[in-house]
Amino acid sequence: xxxxxxxxxxxxxxxxxxxDLGWKLVAAAASDLAAMGAQPAGVxxxxxxxxxxxxxxxxxxxxxxGQALGAFGLALWGGDTVATPGPTMLGMTxxxxxxxxxxxxxxxxxxxxxLWVSGHIGxxxxxxxxxxxxxPKVAAxxxxxxxxxxRLALGAALVGRASAAMDVSDGLLIDAGRLAAASGVGLxxxxxxxxxxxxxxxxxxxxxxxxxxxxxxxxxxxxxxGARLPAGVTEIGRVVAGAGLQLVxxxxxxxxxxxxxxxxxx
Amino acid sequence: xxxxxxxxxxxxxxxxxxxDLGWKLVAAAASDLAAMGAQPAGVxxxxxxxxxxxxxxxxxxxxxxGQALGAFGLALWGGDTVATPGPTMLGMTxxxxxxxxxxxxxxxxxxxxxLWVSGHIGxxxxxxxxxxxxxPKVAAxxxxxxxxxxRLALGAALVGRASAAMDVSDGLLIDAGRLAAASGVGLxxxxxxxxxxxxxxxxxxxxxxxxxxxxxxxxxxxxxxGARLPAGVTEIGRVVAGAGLQLVxxxxxxxxxxxxxxxxxx
Numbered sequence: 001x002x003x004x005x006x007x008x009x010x011x012x013x014x015x016x017x018x019x020d021l022g023w024k025l026v027a028a029a030a031s032d033l034a035a036m037g038a039q040p041a042g043v044x045x046x047x048x049x050x051x052x053x054x055x056x057x058x059x060x061x062x063x064x065x066g067q068a069l070g071a072f073g074l075a076l077w078g079g080d081t082v083a084t085p086g087p088t089m090l091g092m093t094x095x096x097x098x099x100x101x102x103x104x105x106x107x108x109x110x111x112x113x114x115l116w117v118s119g120h121i122g123x124x125x126x127x128x129x130x131x132x133x134x135x136p137k138v139a140a141x142x143x144x145x146x147x148x149x150x151r152l153a154l155g156a157a158l159v160g161r162a163s164a165a166m167d168v169s170d171g172l173l174i175d176a177g178r179l180a181a182a183s184g185v186g187l188x189x190x191x192x193x194x195x196x197x198x199x200x201x202x203x204x205x206x207x208x209x210x211x212x213x214x215x216x217x218x219x220x221x222x223x224x225x226g227a228r229l230p231a232g233v234t235e236i237g238r239v240v241a242g243a244g245l246q247l248v249x250x251x252x253x254x255x256x257x258x259x260x261x262x263x264x265x266x
Numbered sequence: 267x268x269x270x271x272x273x274x275x276x277x278x279x280x281x282x283x284x285x286d287l288g289w290k291l292v293a294a295a296a297s298d299l300a301a302m303g304a305q306p307a308g309v310x311x312x313x314x315x316x317x318x319x320x321x322x323x324x325x326x327x328x329x330x331x332g333q334a335l336g337a338f339g340l341a342l343w344g345g346d347t348v349a350t351p352g353p354t355m356l357g358m359t360x361x362x363x364x365x366x367x368x369x370x371x372x373x374x375x376x377x378x379x380x381l382w383v384s385g386h387i388g389x390x391x392x393x394x395x396x397x398x399x400x401x402p403k404v405a406a407x408x409x410x411x412x413x414x415x416x417r418l419a420l421g422a423a424l425v426g427r428a429s430a431a432m433d434v435s436d437g438l439l440i441d442a443g444r445l446a447a448a449s450g451v452g453l454x455x456x457x458x459x460x461x462x463x464x465x466x467x468x469x470x471x472x473x474x475x476x477x478x479x480x481x482x483x484x485x486x487x488x489x490x491x492g493a494r495l496p497a498g499v500t501e502i503g504r505v506v507a508g509a510g511l512q513l514v515x516x517x518x519x520x521x522x523x524x525x526x527x528x529x530x531x532x
Contacts, residue, residue, distance in 0.1 A: 003310040003359055005346045044269040046312065046357050080271045086352020091312050093269055093359040 002032040002094050008050065008087035018057045020146040021090065022064025027148045028169065029094040030072045031217045034155035035167040037104040038096030040072050045079035046091030053088045061090075072152060102159050109164040109183035109222040115237040116162075116229065118151050118218045120197035121172055122205050125213020141199055148217040157230045158221055165221035171261020172211040175220055177245055183222075186242035191249040195234040207249070214262040268298040268360050274316065274353035284323045286412040287356065288330025293414045294435065295360040296338045297483045300421035301433040303370040304362030306338050311345035312357030319354045327356075338418060364425065374429040375449035375488040381503040382428075382495065384417050384484045386463040387438055388471050391479020407465055414483040423496045424487055431487035437527020438477040441486055443511055449488075452508035457515040461500040473515070480528040 004025070006012065012021055026043065033040055045065065049058065069076055074094065127145030130137040150167070158165055164183055168175050172194070180187045191207040200210065222239050223229060240246070247254040270291070272278065278287055292309065299306055311331065315324065335342055340360065375381075393411030396403045416433070424431055430449050434441050438460070446453045457473040466476065488505050489495060506512070513520040 001310055001343060001359070001361065003312050003344070003346045003357075005312055005314060005348045005357075007314060007348055007350045007352075009351060010349065044267055044359055046269050046271055048271060048273060048355055050352075077267060078269070080269045080357070082271045082273055083276065084273045084353060084355065085275060086273075086316075086355075087350060089314055089350065089352075089355055091269075091271075091346070091357050093267070093310055095267065 002029055003091060004029040004032070005089060005091045007089050008052070017146070018060035019064030022061040023068040023147050025090045025092050026065055026068035026072065026074065027150050027217065029092045030074065030152065031148070031150035031167040031169065033094055033096035034150045034152045035104065035165050035219060036096070036098070037102065037155045037159035037165070038098045039156060040074045040152060041095045041097055042075035042077040043069065043095070044077055044093040046093070047079070047081045048084040048089040049081065050084050050086055050088040072150065098159065104155065104158060104162055104165040106164050106166050106179050106182035109179060109185050109239045111185055111239050111241040113163055113222045113224050113239040114235045115187055115189065115220070115222055115239060116233045116235050117168070117172065117195065117220050118154055118233050119216070120195050120200065121168065121216055121218060122200050122210025122213055123197050124148065124215040125210065126200060126203060126205060128213070128215070135203070138199055145215060148215065150217055151219045154219055154230055154232070158219070161227050161229060162221040162223050165219055168216045168218045168220050169214060171214045172220060173245060173256070174261030174263070177260060179220065180244060184243070186240040186244055186246060187237060188240050188246045188248060189237040191247060191254065193234060193236045208257060212257055212259060212261050268295055269357060270295040270298070271355060271357045273355050274318070283412070284326035285330030288327040289334040289413050291356045291358050292331055292334035292338065292340065293416050293483065295358045296340065296418065297414070297416035297433040297435065299360055299362035300416045300418045301370065301431050301485060302362070302364070303368065303421045303425035303431070304364045305422060306340045306418060307361045307363055308341035308343040309335065309361070310343055310359040312359070313345070313347045314350040314355040315347065316350050316352055316354040338416065368425050370421065370424060370428055370431040372430050372432050372445045372448035375445060375451050375505045376429060377451055377505050377507040379429055379488045379490050379505040380501045381453055381455065381486070381488055381505060382499045382501050383434070383438065383461065383486050384420055384499050385482070386461050386466065387434065387482055387484060388466050388476025388479055389463050390414065390481040391476065392466055392469060392471060394479070394481070404465055411481060414481065416483055417485045420485055420496055420498070424485070427493050427495060428487040428489050431485055434482045434484045434486050435480055437480045438486060439511060439522070440527030440529070443526060445486065446510060450509070452506040452510055452512060453503060454506050454512045454514060455503040457513060457520065459500060459502045474523060478523055478525055478527050
């Protein structure tokens with residue numbers, strides 16, 4: 001079970017499309033199921049609607065939520081709706097299931113294992129720069145920001161294969177640091193191996209920018225050498241004894257940037 | 267599974283004790299488990315903390331939540347915490363369990379059955395009048411408002427005995443109307459039989475005021491004639507063919523009041 005919250009003005013800017021918000025609310029919470037290798041079951045939806053959330057806005061929100069629920073195989077079981085004089089807030093409880101004891105966690109990484117990530121990293125960060133007007137828009141990258149697809153099938157396939165897993169929501173480096181801390185190990189990450197999409201390469205995306213931007217909702221996981229892994233994943237480093245992160249590029253150590261990703265205020 | 271939300275300024279006034287809020291957040295959500303006859307399991311806690319919710323306030327909130335979780339046998343499994351510039355909002359997902367198919371619902375009432383309620387009705391409404399300064403305070407009644415105790419044991423005992431059940435949160439009449447609508451029946455309620463506490467009787471509480479005030483968190487349920495019911499419940503009426511509510515006092519029909527209880531804005 002997981003619960004995620006989003007606040008107007010904090011987690012989304014004014015004017016954001018409500019259908020995209022509805023999708024993202026479901027996708028972000030479902031990504032936590034993916035990280036645990038759980039099968040999706042259903043959701044409870046918590047809506048605190050402010051004065052700015054009128055009928056058409058609510059209809060769009062529900063349409064986007066419905067599209068995501070259908071796409072990810074989640075049932076809408078219930079929830080609560082209240083009026084608020086303050087900013088609109090959206091909350092979602094997502095429930096999944098797996099075999100007893102089989103859920104993936106963050107604490108199982110062991111020195112000598114490999115570090116892997118799914119898909120491409122940095123696309124959503126480029127999409128954010130585009131919707132903030134800092135770059136010309138590329139539709140596929142904006143879609144990666146606004147309509148993320150949690151890696152549910154991959155997460156389920158990693159059960160029994162990965163030793164630790166989490167989803168990349170705040171940035172690959174900051175999330176990798178959390179996995180390392182939970183497992184009591186260090187992680188060495190090779191920036192040359194971080195998988196970038198063709199669209200990101202065409203825009204000259206720096207791997208260091210890619211690993212410090214958030215909302216990719218890919219899976220980051222560790223696995224023993226020789227583990228049979230699904231397609232679409234890339235080995236980007238290894239688990240080492242010790243603690244913290246070590247970055248490498250072109251075979252040489254790279255200092256950690258000051259900012260590893262999105263730091264929550266609370 | 268159930269989710270309940272509370273918003274500062276809407277569901278509680280400024281200055282309300284945070285420990286009482288923490289208790290009530292858990293109790294109100296757990297009362298929905300009681301209404302379904304479910305055994306309590308655990309919760310996810312959703313906190314959106316506004317500028318007014320400082321460290322001491324948060325500590326008191328968590329203390330009250332912890333007291334309620336312990337009292338009702340619920341584990342704290344997780345949740346989410348965010349900062350908000352607007353009013354503080356508290357949400358809680360509560361999870362319970364019961365035998366497959368055994369959960370109590372609102373739709374099973376049948377004409378000819380009796381209508382019952384647990385405990386006393388109207389105490390919390392008196393407590394609200396007291397904290398709003400409309401009456402001198404009586405500690406036991408203020409406590410009924412601020413530290414409600416969901417009827418979990420009773421709800422579990424009603425499984426297989428009650429035909430329909432719900433908790434009285436918005437007012438006995440408005441909630442009875444919802445049960446009647448869900449079951450497709452009418453309900454006849456005898457105001458002379460509505461159970462009032464000694465404290466409420468001493469203050470001269472009008473039964474019509476008692477059945478239109480909220481937050482008692484007692485259980486309202488229907489059961490066939492001759493059903494073996496637990497102690498502490500009072501038969502206040504019967505299920506009839508048709509629809510809606512009929513009030514009786516001193517053997518004569520009484521018109522329904524304009525206001526049946528607390529109507530949510532959304």
